[in-house]
Amino acid sequence: MFRRLHEPAEPVRFTFDGRPLTAAAGDTVAAALLAAGVREVRRSVVGGEPRAPYCLMGVCFDCLVTIDGVQNRQSCLTEVREGMEVRSQQGRRRLEGAE
Amino acid sequence: MTKPAATADMATAGAAAAAAAAAAAAGDRPAPLRGDWDVAVVGGGLVGASIALGLCRSGLRPLVLDGEDLDLRASRANFALVWVQGKGVGAPHYALWSKASAEGWPQLAALLRETTGIDVSLNQRGAFSFALSQGELDRYRDEMERVAAETAGAAAPYEVLSHNELRDRLPAVGPEVVGAIYSPADGHVNSLRLLRALHAALPALGAGYRAHHRVERIEPLHAGFRLFGPWGDLVVPRVVIAAGTGAEALAPMVGLRVPLTRSKGQVLVTEKCEPFFDYASATIRQTDEGGVMIGDSEETGTDSIAARADISAVLAQRAIRVFPRLADVNVVRSWAGFRVKTLDGLPVYEQSARHPGAFAVACHSGVTLAAAHALTVAPQIAAGALAPDLAVFASRRFDVPPSA
Ligand SMILES: Cc1cc2nc3c(=O)[nH]c(=O)nc-3n(C[C@H](O)[C@H](O)[C@H](O)COP(=O)(O)OP(=O)(O)OC[C@H]3O[C@@H](n4cnc5c(N)ncnc54)[C@H](O)[C@@H]3O)c2cc1C
Ligand code: FES
Numbered sequence: 001m002f003r004r005l006h007e008p009a010e011p012v013r014f015t016f017d018g019r020p021l022t023a024a025a026g027d028t029v030a031a032a033l034l035a036a037g038v039r040e041v042r043r044s045v046v047g048g049e050p051r052a053p054y055c056l057m058g059v060c061f062d063c064l065v066t067i068d069g070v071q072n073r074q075s076c077l078t079e080v081r082e083g084m085e086v087r088s089q090q091g092r093r094r095l096e097g098a099e
Numbered sequence: 100m101t102k103p104a105a106t107a108d109m110a111t112a113g114a115a116a117a118a119a120a121a122a123a124a125a126g127d128r129p130a131p132l133r134g135d136w137d138v139a140v141v142g143g144g145l146v147g148a149s150i151a152l153g154l155c156r157s158g159l160r161p162l163v164l165d166g167e168d169l170d171l172r173a174s175r176a177n178f179a180l181v182w183v184q185g186k187g188v189g190a191p192h193y194a195l196w197s198k199a200s201a202e203g204w205p206q207l208a209a210l211l212r213e214t215t216g217i218d219v220s221l222n223q224r225g226a227f228s229f230a231l232s233q234g235e236l237d238r239y240r241d242e243m244e245r246v247a248a249e250t251a252g253a254a255a256p257y258e259v260l261s262h263n264e265l266r267d268r269l270p271a272v273g274p275e276v277v278g279a280i281y282s283p284a285d286g287h288v289n290s291l292r293l294l295r296a297l298h299a300a301l302p303a304l305g306a307g308y309r310a311h312h313r314v315e316r317i318e319p320l321h322a323g324f325r326l327f328g329p330w331g332d333l334v335v336p337r338v339v340i341a342a343g344t345g346a347e348a349l350a351p352m353v354g355l356r357v358p359l360t361r362s363k364g365q366v367l368v369t370e371k372c373e374p375f376f377d378y379a380s381a382t383i384r385q386t387d388e389g390g391v392m393i394g395d396s397e398e399t400g401t402d403s404i405a406a407r408a409d410i411s412a413v414l415a416q417r418a419i420r421v422f423p424r425l426a427d428v429n430v431v432r433s434w435a436g437f438r439v440k441t442l443d444g445l446p447v448y449e450q451s452a453r454h455p456g457a458f459a460v461a462c463h464s465g466v467t468l469a470a471a472h473a474l475t476v477a478p479q480i481a482a483g484a485l486a487p488d489l490a491v492f493a494s495r496r497f498d499v500p501p502s503a
Binding site: 045046061064072091092093094095096 | 370371372373375388389424425427428429431
């Protein structure tokens with residue numbers, strides 16, 4: 001769906017659901033995922049519909065992913081880093097200390 | 100050349116609007132407003148829509164005239180509680196009225212589901228008032244005891260729980276919670292869905308609804324009323340003023356009074372979380388969809404609709420002391436709304452003595468009282484007179500001079 005204008009000279013390596021991907025330094029996680037061809041980052045928790053980054057400016061909360069174990073991060077507001085482990089967001093946030 | 104569908108639709112809509120405008124300019128307004136409506140309901144928030152729903156069920160055809168999207172609209176800002184606990188201190192009739200409405204809520208929810216297929220997620224498992232100090236717990240207990248005494252025991256039942264008793268029921272509460280009141284009479288709904296369900300039910304039951312039809316003036320006629328607005332005018336046999344904060348200005352035009360005071364409330368909502376709290380409380384509730392709502396403050400001396408960060412911080416801090424596991428949950432939205440608050444916080448139900456076809460309905464708890472409005476007040480309006488037991492809610496009560 002998206003194509004980069006320039007391939008990054010020194011790609012940043014990260015994973016999405018265990019799959020190794022590359023990004024340009026300074027990309028947001030959302031941009032990196034979209035550029036890598038990812039079409040779905042989670043399912044909506046009420047209707048179970050596929051979701052991907054939408055507004056790209058922190059407003060719609062459609063781009064939620066789990067980053068390095070932290071749930072429900074807005075991928076459009078998070079810069080991608082070398083070695084980042086990004087996972088598709090699974091369901092609602094689980095609370096610490098919940099039974 | 101094929102036109103994209105959206106453009107074609109817009110062209111059609113544009114042509115229709117132009118035709119309507121031309122018709123209006125020619126003094127020939129669109130037919131429905133001339134239609135033979137039995138009663139106009141001014142205001143399409145929770146109160147107006149609940150009343151209109153009940154009027155339909157009583158066999159009338161109401162026309163709801165609603166205001167603008169940027170009006171102060173409590174029905175889109177509230178905390179969604181169906182709340183009885185502690186209500187009506189010094190006003191036992193209000194305590195019992197709230198309780199009766201909560202008892203009528205399952206019927207309203209079923210009615211909305213049958214009429215529209217929309218489930219408003221009514222949950223009436225009961226609610227807690229969490230106390231963060233012994234003083235707070237004592238105050239809550241005093242209020243509950245007063246309401247029980249003043250209603251001669253007819254008020255909703257409740258329990259006073261110590262920290263340990265509370266912890267047995269809700270293991271998630273934090274160590275700072277001294278205790279709580281629990282009452283099985285309380286609950287909550289999905290409030291935005293409630294408003295949507297009411298608005299879906301109205302056309303299905305024969306009511307009319309017009310957005311952007313602000314009523315600026317009401318003129319009593321020999322028989323009936325003429326309503327004026329930027330959209331034109333309309334004659335109806337009866338009128339119900341249910342315009343929220345807009346009621347204060349309209350009521351005197353037909354011999355009614357709805358004196359209001361400013362009261363602003365702020366609410367926060369978190370990201371959607373796994374279910375952890377299947378009850379309600381006055382300040383924290385988890386919605387059916389998972390978001391945790393945290394509320395709601397009260398400010399009196401302001402007209403600004405902006406949410407204040409310092410107030411949000413206090414609300415969040417209290418919530419974390421009650422449920423420490425909320426500490427690293429993200430807040431995704433916050434907002435402020437103005438309550439429809441009368442001088443004593445109790446509803447106004449009033450029929451005009453001078454113009455008996457005119458009624459006013461205004462209240463601060465339009466979610467809680469939606470069942471009473473649809474199932475009890477509306478049938479009385481349809482029958483032409485409020486029942487004598489609602490006379491305590493007329494505006495006459497504000498005339499009593501404060502005792503020395
Ligand atoms: C922060 C907050 C928390 C709350 N929490 C709860 C709660 O937990 N439980 C509960 O029961 N209640 C709660 N409430 C109260 C509840 O939301 C209100 O009682 C209820 O929404 C009032 O409904 P309404 O229809 O009277 O007013 P509104 O929702 O204000 O609707 C009035 C309507 O009238 C229209 N209007 C105004 N003037 C005119 C005019 N001249 N002509 C035509 N139309 C006009 C407006 O456009 C609007 O649509 C809360 C309120 C707030 C602000
Ligand atoms: S894409 Fe809308 S918040 Fe991230």
